[in-house]
Amino acid sequence: MHERKLPATLRFMLAARRSELLGLEDLAQTCALVARISQLVHALQKERGYSNLFLSSAAAHLRPQLDSLSATAADLEQEVRTALEQMDPNGLGAPDKTRLFTRIAHALHHLDELPGLRRRIRERLISAQDATATLIRLIGGLLAVIFEAADSAVDPDITRCLVTLFNFMQGKELAGQERALGVTGFASGYFDPQQLERLSHLQECQERSFSTFCRFASPAAAAQWQVLCASSSNLQACRLREIARSTHAGARLDPQLGELWFELHTQRIDLMQGIESHLEQELLHCCQQGMQRIRRELHSHRRVLENLSDMHNSAEQIRLFSVHSSGLDSPPEDGLSGNLARSTLDLLQHQSQRLQAMQDELRTTRQALEERKLVERAKQLLMRQQGHSESEAYAWLRQTAMNQGLRLEEVAQRLLNLATAAELQPLAGHRH
Amino acid sequence: MHERKLPATLRFMLAARRSELLGLEDLAQTCALVARISQLVHALQKERGYSNLFLSSAAAHLRPQLDSLSATAADLEQEVRTALEQMDPNGLGAPDKTRLFTRIAHALHHLDELPGLRRRIRERLISAQDATATLIRLIGGLLAVIFEAADSAVDPDITRCLVTLFNFMQGKELAGQERALGVTGFASGYFDPQQLERLSHLQECQERSFSTFCRFASPAAAAQWQVLCASSSNLQACRLREIARSTHAGARLDPQLGELWFELHTQRIDLMQGIESHLEQELLHCCQQGMQRIRRELHSHRRVLENLSDMHNSAEQIRLFSVHSSGLDSPPEDGLSGNLARSTLDLLQHQSQRLQAMQDELRTTRQALEERKLVERAKQLLMRQQGHSESEAYAWLRQTAMNQGLRLEEVAQRLLNLATAAELQPLAGHRH
Incomplete structure (x- = not known):
């Protein structure tokens, strides 16, 4: 088809x-x-x-x-x-x-x-x-x-x-x-x-x-x-x-x-x-x-949808042959009929839930990358602004984390936030 | 070209x-x-x-x-x-x-x-x-x-x-x-x-x-x-x-x-x-x-790169004509010569910084969507599991946020985390 x-x-x-x-x-x-x-x-x-x-x-x-x-x-x-x-x-x-x-x-x-x-x-x-x-x-x-x-x-x-x-x-x-x-x-x-x-x-x-x-x-x-x-x-x-x-x-x-x-x-x-x-x-x-x-799913998905569509078409055929029946008896004149609509909705909801679960899992895994990026950028910032070597910058982050009872990534995030705020300061002043 | x-x-x-x-x-x-x-x-x-x-x-x-x-x-x-x-x-x-x-x-x-x-x-x-x-x-x-x-x-x-x-x-x-x-x-x-x-x-x-x-x-x-x-x-x-x-x-x-x-x-x-x-x-x-x-930038970017490439090619030409000069005098036999390499690197670093800034800005804006999604999902969860109406679910979230001195999104996040942990529980048990 x-x-x-x-x-x-x-x-x-x-x-x-x-x-x-x-x-x-x-x-x-x-x-x-x-x-x-x-x-x-x-x-x-x-x-x-x-x-x-x-x-x-x-x-x-x-x-x-x-x-x-x-x-x-x-x-x-x-x-x-x-x-x-x-x-x-x-x-x-x-x-x-x-x-x-x-x-x-x-x-x-x-x-x-x-x-x-x-x-x-x-x-x-x-x-x-x-x-x-x-x-x-x-x-x-x-x-x-x-x-x-x-x-x-x-x-x-x-x-x-x-x-x-x-x-x-x-x-x-x-x-x-x-x-x-x-x-x-x-x-x-x-x-x-x-x-x-x-x-x-x-x-x-x-x-x-x-x-x-x-x-x-x-x-x-x-x-x-x-x-x-x-x-x-x-x-x-x-x-x-x-x-x-x-x-x-x-x-x-x-x-x-x-x-x-x-x-x-x-x-x-x-x-x-x-x-x-x-x-x-x-x-x-x-x-x-x-x-x-996914190829397998796509294949079976296509067959399910084609079946749905066939059912939809035959429902339309029936309607063509029953023009004289009362409006109340016939299925709604449009869209998919009740059962088909429900099957379609089920499939859609299943797909949405699957996508949401994937998104959640993806976020958890990417978190590890995000944290590495934060630490990397905080190190770069310290090296650039304070003239630290890489190991000094890292040692500073680690020491601060220990002193403040925070995770390394949290210290990095706060440092970067401060830097962003400091950069935005002159801009904010300029607007006044 | x-x-x-x-x-x-x-x-x-x-x-x-x-x-x-x-x-x-x-x-x-x-x-x-x-x-x-x-x-x-x-x-x-x-x-x-x-x-x-x-x-x-x-x-x-x-x-x-x-x-x-x-x-x-x-x-x-x-x-x-x-x-x-x-x-x-x-x-x-x-x-x-x-x-x-x-x-x-x-x-x-x-x-x-x-x-x-x-x-x-x-x-x-x-x-x-x-x-x-x-x-x-x-x-x-x-x-x-x-x-x-x-x-x-x-x-x-x-x-x-x-x-x-x-x-x-x-x-x-x-x-x-x-x-x-x-x-x-x-x-x-x-x-x-x-x-x-x-x-x-x-x-x-x-x-x-x-x-x-x-x-x-x-x-x-x-x-x-x-x-x-x-x-x-x-x-x-x-x-x-x-x-x-x-x-x-x-x-x-x-x-x-x-x-x-x-x-x-x-x-x-x-x-x-x-x-x-x-x-x-x-x-x-x-x-x-x-x-x-971007079209404008792409156009000028292309011209800059073509210029770089022309310089690169003419540097190669010069090298072809100076085969007798000592190895020490000639530029490295490969890659772009010093100046070209530096221009390329400058362009690359500029591009990387721009992309990083875009990422940061994107994250801030998407945060608003993420928070809405969290609240929506927490509401759905409460409606499904506790039989609350939508406004009851929302009222529960708001009240909990006030009681615990948290933002609405934070309460939603904690609730969803708890639900995920509860779902994983039987699985974890199953593995033993």
């Missing part, structure tokens, strides 16, 4: 379901991109680790391994770029992608700098610290794409998968930064107070990310995380953290410990990579399942 | 702006529909008023006027249906419309019942109360479409216009319900306690709606509202409210006062209609301005 023949009510009910399917198909494409980005991030983290090692020592024997890691990352970058080409941003049908596309442009901008950075690393024209900082920014830009994908996803299950993956990747990225910082510290034989503060900041933020991950993780992923936590490389890596913390200018270490640190933290991060792959698979699986479910 | 030749970074920057434009064009279409729905609602309110009058009295002379009002409403309904046809829900490019389309299907379902209802009214086969209740549901369904349009709009200015219009229409609808209730009360010579409770509920909710309207209204709309409040028909209508409040079974009124009540409240509502038209115009104007602004 051609859909145009369906009454407008039923047509819009179908259109609503189809819109849901379109949204999910679109989301599935974004998730496929996210999975590729996740792999690229892992490759870049490995490359960063070796670049750091390469620049920190004069060890020329690291070069072949570094080249191989760069080649892997470059291949994965090409895959991401191909996937981006396929997203066809120039095509129609892409409203509401403004934030996602802006993040992608940002990430691409940083990726454009990669070949130049690699050349400078090999020619030792850049310090380990600067190279690391550049790669941290680059990876941060890629993570921001995943954050935005999570923040704009409309399906609660997929949003949950994306929030889980994002938080895990964030934790793993902080683990990578911790590894890099450790390499620098051990190479010089001790950690100065600033390095120690940064080290504990990285560890604390890691814990925060992984605890959010655990809150949303599937039982399977959570179990894998437990295995990692109990692994000997993790336990030994933690022991080396203790050793690092006990150093100072007067208590130096054998720089050789740096290689052990690197080795153990690399093992730890490689275990994380296993979980990350699992999360990518869960995400893609969730998209597939969601689309299958 | 063909866009394909732009570097991917710049292409996504453009795509982000174009996505914004597409989203706005789509929103403008929804707003055009909203304006038509607003006019239909007004016509239906008038028709409801006269239907009520027609059914409450034996006055046959009201029939021609009623027929003419029905014809006007039917014409406007046809315009809404035509606009809906043009929305082409079967076409592609409509993800994320699930909620809007579901609301539209709901509204259409109620509209389908209209001709039957009109017949029953003319044949006096339905009571004034039932006819009014049916039309209240129908208008409620149409208002829900506007609510959903406001809740899914992505532009803060347009969202503000939609929130303003929605709240004003809601207030006007409650004014219409108050008028209908008054007609019934005056016709029987007095208001029983239940009617009095409902009357004060309608007045209180009206005030709430208009106060939200005032919070978001433009200075011009707010000024019109002040004029209405000071108008003699409004002041006299308020005086009749006092009189209604003082009646009981032992203190009856001249039923003729009902016609004055109807007349004054009709004048009051007609004045509201003037403001409503103004709000529709503001909404459409806001859409036009937004699209013009």
Whole structure:
């Protein structure tokens, strides 16, 4: 039956379901991109680790391994770029992608700098610290794409998968930064107070990310995380953290410990990579399942509506043949007759309730993203206005939260509100 | 210059702006529909008023006027249906419309019942109360479409216009319900306690709606509202409210006062209609301005990016001609050179900040919708679970808020949280 023949009510009910399917198909494409980005991030983290090692020592024997890691990352970058080409941003049908596309442009901008950075690393024209900082920014830009994908996803299950993956990747990225910082510290034989503060900041933020991950993780992923936590490389890596913390200018270490640190933290991060792959698979699986479910529902929905419409048409036929019966006997001359109207209404109410439940679930999950964004923005504000370093800004927020018996997010929110009020002040004055 | 030749970074920057434009064009279409729905609602309110009058009295002379009002409403309904046809829900490019389309299907379902209802009214086969209740549901369904349009709009200015219009229409609808209730009360010579409770509920909710309207209204709309409040028909209508409040079974009124009540409240509502038209115009104007602004920005953005790209290409040309210069002299072999990279980054950061500011503004405005939704849902819950009437449910919420020193929305939120927790309880038990 051609859909145009369906009454407008039923047509819009179908259109609503189809819109849901379109949204999910679109989301599935974004998730496929996210999975590729996740792999690229892992490759870049490995490359960063070796670049750091390469620049920190004069060890020329690291070069072949570094080249191989760069080649892997470059291949994965090409895959991401191909996937981006396929997203066809120039095509129609892409409203509401403004934030996602802006993040992608940002990430691409940083990726454009990669070949130049690699050349400078090999020619030792850049310090380990600067190279690391550049790669941290680059990876941060890629993570921001995943954050935005999570923040704009409309399906609660997929949003949950994306929030889980994002938080895990964030934790793993902080683990990578911790590894890099450790390499620098051990190479010089001790950690100065600033390095120690940064080290504990990285560890604390890691814990925060992984605890959010655990809150949303599937039982399977959570179990894998437990295995990692109990692994000997993790336990030994933690022991080396203790050793690092006990150093100072007067208590130096054998720089050789740096290689052990690197080795153990690399093992730890490689275990994380296993979980990350699992999360990518869960995400893609969730998209597939969601689309299958909606396609099935759309199919049965269409049949129900067509049946309703057939009943409606035959009711009209009957009415045509009973022009002589009294007005009181015949069904109302319009709309769907009683039973049909009721079935339609039932379907509509069921759909509305389902949508409301989805909205509620979505809000709960997005809350975790919203809170992260608040803390990030409050940190930026403190860094910009008070000249704090990132770890100082975070420490200030944490201390204030403890003093005032508030959650970190609440302190961040209040700080941002104050800043907004302060910005609006001159405007308000101007109006008088 | 063909866009394909732009570097991917710049292409996504453009795509982000174009996505914004597409989203706005789509929103403008929804707003055009909203304006038509607003006019239909007004016509239906008038028709409801006269239907009520027609059914409450034996006055046959009201029939021609009623027929003419029905014809006007039917014409406007046809315009809404035509606009809906043009929305082409079967076409592609409509993800994320699930909620809007579901609301539209709901509204259409109620509209389908209209001709039957009109017949029953003319044949006096339905009571004034039932006819009014049916039309209240129908208008409620149409208002829900506007609510959903406001809740899914992505532009803060347009969202503000939609929130303003929605709240004003809601207030006007409650004014219409108050008028209908008054007609019934005056016709029987007095208001029983239940009617009095409902009357004060309608007045209180009206005030709430208009106060939200005032919070978001433009200075011009707010000024019109002040004029209405000071108008003699409004002041006299308020005086009749006092009189209604003082009646009981032992203190009856001249039923003729009902016609004055109807007349004054009709004048009051007609004045509201003037403001409503103004709000529709503001909404459409806001859409036009937004699209013009983005088209202009997109145009200049494209030129800036093309210039950047030209500079990039000529930098490459220079590099081609200087293959013999040392590696140290030449710019990095990749990405955009220093200046270009900086301009690109500036543009990107500007765009990100703008999007963040828009998000913040959007959140503030949507808060008003979110709060209304919370109160609505809490009321529904109390009506379903405690068997309260709507005004009893509202009174309970208000009283609880006063007792606990909380805002109405906070009480609603806590109540809904409790209900969710209670629903989850059996599930949690089941898992053990």
